[in-house]
Amino acid sequence: MPDGTTSPIPLIPGAGGTQPTAPPPGAPPLPLPVAGQVTYSQQPPPPPTPQGYQPPATMCYMPGKEPPPPPPLSGGFKMDIDAMRAIKPKWEALRDKLQKLETKSSTFTSTTAPARDEASTGQLQAARAHSGIYNTSISDQLSYAKGYVQALDDAIKKTEQQDEAARNALRKHGKALS
Numbered sequence: 001m002p003d004g005t006t007s008p009i010p011l012i013p014g015a016g017g018t019q020p021t022a023p024p025p026g027a028p029p030l031p032l033p034v035a036g037q038v039t040y041s042q043q044p045p046p047p048p049t050p051q052g053y054q055p056p057a058t059m060c061y062m063p064g065k066e067p068p069p070p071p072p073l074s075g076g077f078k079m080d081i082d083a084m085r086a087i088k089p090k091w092e093a094l095r096d097k098l099q100k101l102e103t104k105s106s107t108f109t110s111t112t113a114p115a116r117d118e119a120s121t122g123q124l125q126a127a128r129a130h131s132g133i134y135n136t137s138i139s140d141q142l143s144y145a146k147g148y149v150q151a152l153d154d155a156i157k158k159t160e161q162q163d164e165a166a167r168n169a170l171r172k173h174g175k176a177l178s
């Protein structure tokens with residue numbers, strides 16, 4: 001009690017004892033005792049789940065009642081040669097920009113600490129670790145961009161060859177018909 005007397009009501013039912021005194025100033029707060037009915041200040045607890053309920057993620061299907069399988073992957077997409085030629089300069093510009101970033105980012109690993117104390121050393125280690133992750137990310141993006149530009153070049157060449165072969169076949173068959 002605030003006046004220093006003990007309370008006739010025990011802290012935990014059946015345990016006896018008195019309420020604890022307040023912690024000294026600056027001490028962390030004491031944990032609240034948990035005994036008896038727990039009350040909720042904001043919302044009531046969710047209702048109990050019905051008997052036999054299974055969450056959808058763990059649900060199994062009865063034989064013969066399984067959902068149909070997903071359609072097979074057909075793979076790929078079609079793009080005409082003009083669209084390929086239109087996006088190729090954008091990918092080449094991205095590749096070139098990533099190449100410059102990779103060159104610049106290699107200088108991060110040679111960074112030195114501003115002082116020889118523990119904090120500066122820790123910051124330097126963190127900066128080097130971060131630059132390693134950054135370098136890896138840039139390298140991965142650069143290799144992807146290089147591969148995409150190469151794939152576009154290959155697709156453009158292949159499409160041009162197929163178009164030329166089709167034109168030659170039409171000329172050949174056109175002469176045979178006349």
